[in-house]
Amino acid sequence: MSAENLVEISSLDFAYEDRPILDGISLRIPRGKVVAIMGGSGCGKTTLLRLIGGQLKPSRGEVLVDGQSVPHLDEEELYALRRRMGMLFQFGALFTDISVFDNVAYQMREHTDLPEELIRDMVLMKLNAVGLRGAHGLMPAELSGGMARRVALARAIALDPMLIMYDEPFAGLDPISLGIIGQLIRRLNDALGATTIMVTHDIQESLLIVDYIYFMSDGKVVALGTPDEIRASQHPFVHQFVFAEADGPVPFHYPAVPLAHELLGSAAHGGR
Amino acid sequence: MAGDSRATGRIATMLGSIGHRVTDGLIRLGFATRFFLMILLGSGQSFRRLHLTIREIYFAGFQSLLIILVSGLFIGMVLGMQGYETLQRYGSADALGVLVALSLVRELGPVVAALLFASRAGSSITAEIGLMKATEQLTAMDMMAVNPIARVVAPRFWGGVISMPLLAALFSATGILGGYLIGVVFIGVDEGAFWSQMQASVDFRYDVWSGIVKSFVFGIAVSLIAVFEGYDALPTAEGVSSSIKSTVVKSALAILALDFVLTSFMFREA
Amino acid sequence: MSRKLLDLWVGVFVVLGMAAMLFLALKVGNLSAANFAETYPLRANFVNIGGLKVRAPVKSAGVVVGRVAEIHFDPESYEAVVTLNIDGRYRFPKDTFALILTAGLLGEQYIGLDPGGDEVMLKASDVIAKTQSAVVLEKLISQFMFNKASEGQSDK
Numbered sequence: 256m257s258a259e260n261l262v263e264i265s266s267l268d269f270a271y272e273d274r275p276i277l278d279g280i281s282l283r284i285p286r287g288k289v290v291a292i293m294g295g296s297g298c299g300k301t302t303l304l305r306l307i308g309g310q311l312k313p314s315r316g317e318v319l320v321d322g323q324s325v326p327h328l329d330e331e332e333l334y335a336l337r338r339r340m341g342m343l344f345q346f347g348a349l350f351t352d353i354s355v356f357d358n359v360a361y362q363m364r365e366h367t368d369l370p371e372e373l374i375r376d377m378v379l380m381k382l383n384a385v386g387l388r389g390a391h392g393l394m395p396a397e398l399s400g401g402m403a404r405r406v407a408l409a410r411a412i413a414l415d416p417m418l419i420m421y422d423e424p425f426a427g428l429d430p431i432s433l434g435i436i437g438q439l440i441r442r443l444n445d446a447l448g449a450t451t452i453m454v455t456h457d458i459q460e461s462l463l464i465v466d467y468i469y470f471m472s473d474g475k476v477v478a479l480g481t482p483d484e485i486r487a488s489q490h491p492f493v494h495q496f497v498f499a500e501a502d503g504p505v506p507f508h509y510p511a512v513p514l515a516h517e518l519l520g521s522a523a524h525g526g527r
Numbered sequence: 528m529a530g531d532s533r534a535t536g537r538i539a540t541m542l543g544s545i546g547h548r549v550t551d552g553l554i555r556l557g558f559a560t561r562f563f564l565m566i567l568l569g570s571g572q573s574f575r576r577l578h579l580t581i582r583e584i585y586f587a588g589f590q591s592l593l594i595i596l597v598s599g600l601f602i603g604m605v606l607g608m609q610g611y612e613t614l615q616r617y618g619s620a621d622a623l624g625v626l627v628a629l630s631l632v633r634e635l636g637p638v639v640a641a642l643l644f645a646s647r648a649g650s651s652i653t654a655e656i657g658l659m660k661a662t663e664q665l666t667a668m669d670m671m672a673v674n675p676i677a678r679v680v681a682p683r684f685w686g687g688v689i690s691m692p693l694l695a696a697l698f699s700a701t702g703i704l705g706g707y708l709i710g711v712v713f714i715g716v717d718e719g720a721f722w723s724q725m726q727a728s729v730d731f732r733y734d735v736w737s738g739i740v741k742s743f744v745f746g747i748a749v750s751l752i753a754v755f756e757g758y759d760a761l762p763t764a765e766g767v768s769s770s771i772k773s774t775v776v777k778s779a780l781a782i783l784a785l786d787f788v789l790t791s792f793m794f795r796e797a
Numbered sequence: 798m799s800r801k802l803l804d805l806w807v808g809v810f811v812v813l814g815m816a817a818m819l820f821l822a823l824k825v826g827n828l829s830a831a832n833f834a835e836t837y838p839l840r841a842n843f844v845n846i847g848g849l850k851v852r853a854p855v856k857s858a859g860v861v862v863g864r865v866a867e868i869h870f871d872p873e874s875y876e877a878v879v880t881l882n883i884d885g886r887y888r889f890p891k892d893t894f895a896l897i898l899t900a901g902l903l904g905e906q907y908i909g910l911d912p913g914g915d916e917v918m919l920k921a922s923d924v925i926a927k928t929q930s931a932v933v934l935e936k937l938i939s940q941f942m943f944n945k946a947s948e949g950q951s952d953k
Binding site: 578582584585588589628632693696697700701726731733 | 806810814816817818820822824825827852
């Protein structure tokens with residue numbers, strides 16, 4: 256493992272029961288970079304994040320994070336590693352029974368013995384970074400979707416992680432919130448000197464902020480490159496994705512018998 | 528010939544579905560057992576950081592007080608009326624205290640309090656944990672290196688286990704006061720006879736204590752079912768609502784079945 | 798809700814629950830009256846114990862002084878062996894008489910102890926020599942009928 260890669264994944268297989276999700280994936284996330292993993296819904300992107308976080312175990316292959324093999328860590332080592340990771344979930348996953356302030360303070364209180372005044376200062380600084388210092392007294396239910404995402408972002412960076420992971424950070428946001436989150440992802444990564452992995456299918460927003468992109472389809476990496484290379488790519492899948500075409504290598508139709516055959520043959524099937 | 532093979536086919540399907548249910552049930556029982564062990568292993572925090580458990584005693588115990596006290600009072604008053612009605616035919620209305628106290632302390636107190644507890648507190652524990660799961664809060668907690676079983680599940684379990692015997696005792700006590708109210712104050716059974724006959728016949732170790740043990744066992748069963756159903760819920764709105772239903776149904780069955788087993792062990796000799 | 802208020806309510810709840818348990822133990826149950834701190838066992842053999850049950854009271858002069866701890870059948874003497882747990886505060890003379898009595902006509906059965914005048918006291922695990930079995934109602938009635946019948950015959 257070379258020192259410049261924070262995360263290295265090599266020939267990784269994963270299956271839910273008998274359904275294969277990932278099929279021999281290999282990828283490298285360099286330190287200090289913002290990397291996007293893209294692909295259609297259900298192609299195993301979220302599964303990949305969970306494998307990096309150690310919440311799932313691969314059926315084969317290796318996941319190295321900062322030189323440690325995640326699948327082989329015991330619970331204590333895994334928790335020690337996770338303290339240095341931050342994760343933003345698709346819909347924020349804020350704790351709904353405590354305030355915004357307590358949400359951000361959660362990990363500081365759980366994992367450190369810092370005095371309450373210091374925690375207060377740190378929480379307000381984190382909230383300030385996402386522009387929500389004034390909202391620290393609100394409950395999660397009182398926040399809009401975009402604000403909740405930003406609070407969750409402040410919570411994810413509470414302990415200044417070395418690795419920040421985002422699961423669909425743009426899902427369900429209005430264009431303004433979307434732009435804010437995009438900018439925050441980039442800025443926080445650079446300010447904290449962290450490394451960012453972002454799983455998303457929002458190509459236009461991602462192209463603006465990331466350093467590198469992996470494209471996944473059917474559990475495999477099908478294309479990779481910098482934003483400029485991706486824009487210029489002639490790869491049919493990437494082309495379809497970037498220009499949002501309805502049909503292409505990803506077919507419009509779910510696999511089926513030809514339509515004419517199905518309509519004419521329906522009488523025979525109906526008898527069953 | 529064709530009918531024969533169809534019949535065998537149907538029998539095979541039936542056997543298959545029975546077998547499937549049995550293995551499914553066993554697998555879930557295995558999960559629940561493992562889950563119980565994980566709760567016990569993760570219980571350190573519930574007692575080291577006592578406020579986590581105190582908070583759950585508030586939600587499970589204190590918030591169930593009203594329904595427990597009111598139901599206990601009414602059941603005691605009904606027992607007082609019905610008991611008097613029956614006993615006075617045999618001229619033994621003085622034994623009303625015994626009847627009310629024994630039925631409450633041995634059976635009705637622990638069982639009815641546990642049933643009420645399951646539908647009031649158990650269902651809300653399931654809902655809470657299920658919603659936390661559906662909104663990825665548990666996963667988020669796990670990713671923050673906080674064990675959700677130690678932090679969320681175990682305190683709720685212990686909160687329930689601690690609350691249950693206290694609620695059952697309160698239920699029995701208010702029930703006896705309700706019986707006293709009807710029997711002595713309204714109907715006019717002799718007050719001295721009411722209490723003294725009760726004290727002569729209700730044994731602490733055999734009656735009161737076994738009632739407390741029962742309610743403790745019910746507390747473990749209901750709390751375990753509630754946290755397990757919540758933790759095991761499908762992470763969708765339908766999944767959570769069906770888990771809540773399942774908590775109430777399974778708790779009720781578990782309480783009644785356990786009551787039968789415990790009663791047959793405890794009162795075999797008496 | 799603040800943690801202080803929460804602690805307060807939980808405190809109220811726990812105290813109420815404990816009070817209810819205490820009420821059940823002392824006012825409803827007989828923890829205060831009948832659970833003797835220290836007991837010693839005595840044994841008594843009866844030809845017939847009638848409906849005597851374990852935990853039935855042992856009374857002397859009407860006061861509860863102990864409980865029946867165990868009942869079993871002796872296959873050699875064909876008698877019932879009853880073990881009594883007697884309150885450690887009380888001693889009974891060697892020639893104490895143990896009877897199985899019935900509270901009221903159809904009430905529960907208990908053991909009555911009639912102390913004799915002996916100087917020597919019964920020690921733990923001693924056997925009470927003088928006993929009187931339970932009065933079995935059916936026997937009593939058939940005896941009565943038999944007597945009546947024979948009276949009638951002699952009258953003729």
